[in-house]
Amino acid sequence: MNIVVCVKQVPDTTEVKIDPVTNTLIRQGVPSIVNPFDKNAVEAALQLKEKHGGTVTVISMGPPQAKEALKECLAMGADEAILLSDRAFGGADTLATSHTLAAGIKKLENVDIILCGKQAIDGDTAQVGPEIAEHLGISQITYVAKIEVEGKTVRVEREHEEGYEVIEASMPVVMTVVKSINEPRYPTIKGTMKANRREIPTWTAQDITIDEKVIGLKGSPTQVRRIFTPPQRVQGQVIEADTAREAAQILVNKLAEAKIV
Structure with missing residues (x-):
């Protein structure tokens, strides 16, 4: 079973810096980490590999510094890592990002499961995973809290506000996972040393054979205004x-004074 995990390097601070001209995050000089939800996705992939065999490949789109995030995933136990990095990818919104990731995944071939975190903590859109599935023309299941695999079928528990839905899908499939699915393992010292010696390949727009009209700023129909x-x-x-009735009356009076009701 071949599993691909999409990961993103995100700022490790709530006090992010904003470029007033481009209205985008300034990442230089800001400590970065692997997006926490993506770590849950990596852990889910590793558990599936341990149970059913196969390989785990982590893939990310970002600047060269994103290799550090990929190395952390390798230290956790992933088999391979690939960075999609090119100036042409810069300024991408979620649609352009998903086009790029989908093209990278297509190059890998014979992928059974694609895992993503439910969302990135810097953008909070939860759009990239489902968009990847759309570009690849395969099934998607979001907010996954439990995964079981039998043959070429996945059976999952999908988390929602009132409980869980049990859903089955045939591979290949894209799944986005929630935090409650697992507790990500810590990288081992041996794994970290081994990962630091790994040379992570970098694929450009030419390497993944993609139309430059659908990537970067050119392929982004949405732009950040502020x-x-x-x-x-x-x-x-x-x-x-003294009583609930008195408390309710006080609340109504205060709402009336504020001209809310």
Whole structure:
């Protein structure tokens, strides 16, 4: 079974810097980590490999520094890592990013399962995984909390607000996983030393044979108009009363005074 995990390197801080001209994140000088949800995806892939055999390949689109994130995944136990990096990929929105990742996955061939974290903590869109499935023309299951494999069929528990849905799909399939699916393992010292010696291949736009009209800024139908840090929420007020009816009346009065009701 061949498993591909899409990972992203994200800023490791809530105080991100914003470029006022491009309205994008300034990543230079900002500590970066593997997107936490993607670590859950890597762990899920490793557990499937341990149970059913196969290989785990991690793939990421980003600048050269994203190799550090890939090396961490290799230290966790992934077999191979590939970086998609090219100036032509710069400025991509989720659609352009998914086009690039899908093209990279197509080059790998014979992929059975593609795993992604449910979303990236810097963008929080949860769009890239489903878009990859659309470009590849294969099934997708989002918010996966448990995975079972039997032959060429996956059976999962999909998390939602009221509980879980049990869904089956045939391979190949794209799945995005939630945090509750597992607890990611820590890289071992031996694994880290081995990963640091690995040479991670870098694929450019020419290597993955993709139309440059669908990648980078050219292939991005959406653009960021403004990024800002939301104001800190004002702490609420606790209403104290002898009975629930009195508390409700006090609340209604306060809402009326604020002209909310």
